Amino acid sequence: MPELAEVFYFAKQWDVGQGQLIADVALHEKSRVFRGCDVAALQSGLIGQKLRAFRTHGKQMLFEFSNGHWLGLHLGMTGDLKSRPQPYTPEKHDHLVLNTKKLALVFTDPRMFGRVQYFCGKALPEPWLKLPPQPMDEGFTLPRVQSILQRHPKTPLKALLLDQRYFPGVGNWMADEVMWQMRLLPTTPAGELEAKQTSALRKTLKKVCEVALKTIGMDWSDPPESWLFLHRWDKNKSCPRCGVGLVKEDLRGRTACWCPACQR
DNA sequence: CATCATGTTATAAT
DNA sequence: CATTATAACATGAT
Numbered sequence: 001m002p003e004l005a006e007v008f009y010f011a012k013q014w015d016v017g018q019g020q021l022i023a024d025v026a027l028h029e030k031s032r033v034f035r036g037c038d039v040a041a042l043q044s045g046l047i048g049q050k051l052r053a054f055r056t057h058g059k060q061m062l063f064e065f066s067n068g069h070w071l072g073l074h075l076g077m078t079g080d081l082k083s084r085p086q087p088y089t090p091e092k093h094d095h096l097v098l099n100t101k102k103l104a105l106v107f108t109d110p111r112m113f114g115r116v117q118y119f120c121g122k123a124l125p126e127p128w129l130k131l132p133p134q135p136m137d138e139g140f141t142l143p144r145v146q147s148i149l150q151r152h153p154k155t156p157l158k159a160l161l162l163d164q165r166y167f168p169g170v171g172n173w174m175a176d177e178v179m180w181q182m183r184l185l186p187t188t189p190a191g192e193l194e195a196k197q198t199s200a201l202r203k204t205l206k207k208v209c210e211v212a213l214k215t216i217g218m219d220w221s222d223p224p225e226s227w228l229f230l231h232r233w234d235k236n237k238s239c240p241r242c243g244v245g246l247v248k249e250d251l252r253g254r255t256a257c258w259c260p261a262c263q264r
Numbered sequence: 265c266a267t268c269a270t271g272t273t274a275t276a277a278t
Numbered sequence: 279c280a281t282t283a284t285a286a287c288a289t290g291a292t
Binding site for chain 3: 032077078093110111112113151152153154155159252253
């Protein structure tokens with residue numbers, strides 16, 4: 001389920017372990033989430049270290065340890081981070097557990113679309129050096145948004161919003177939310193936006209990210225009821241703006257949800 | 265049993 | 279080469 005705000009919230013769940021010594025690292029070496037990861041290095045590198053800090057960017061999470069090394073996590077579709085008191089018995093889909101004296105810091109992911117990375121070296125890991133600006137960041141400028149749209153004129157805007165190179169952190173519900181708030185059909189070709197709409201797109205993206213961070217990201221509380229968010233998974237789902245029944249349809253392999261009356 | 269799920273990526277087709 | 283479209287990945291819930 002994790003998009004920008006959910007990722008931040010999950011990363012925070014390990015914060016209670018900050019400053020604590022990692023006494024043991026339990027993992028399922030053969031798990032798909034370790035693809036491309038040097039598991040032995042991870043294990044020997046983290047044992048005996050203290051968890052120092054974390055940061056998130058879009059859907060990426062990065063944890064720093066006292067030796068200056070780093071643990072990168074991506075939650076995929078079903079990943080989850082939690083902390084549990086000791087003694088902790090790992091469950092079926094717990095792929096990585098950092099054990100301190102008092103706590104178990106757990107990474108779980110049934111579908112295993114998530115990913116674990118280990119970075120040696122004190123410098124910020126290479127993938128973190130040149131990240132695209134998130135919608136609420138300074139660098140997320142109007143010219144940048146304009147050039148992204150111009151570069152992919154035929155792509156349905158909703159599908160483009162899911163591209164992490166351009167809109168890091170935006171996932172399926174946020175993309176639908178933005179399209180709904182913009183009153184545009186998800187299939188609207190990105191190149192068809194007028195200048196005014198492009199400016200509105202930037203503002204809407206920024207607002208959706210900021211409000212999501214203040215609610216979901218802070219304490220898992222709900223975004224405003226006026227948003228599409230709370231209604232899109234209802235059984236008898238209807239538009240919170242006009243009451244018309246919402247439509248769900250596949251768009252480029254993902255489910256798009258929209259209001260056939262409000263969105264044009 | 266069939267369908268669906270808040271993500272990414274390799275590969276194919278324009 | 280750049281852009282666009284699709285299939286595949288693995289598991290659980292309904």
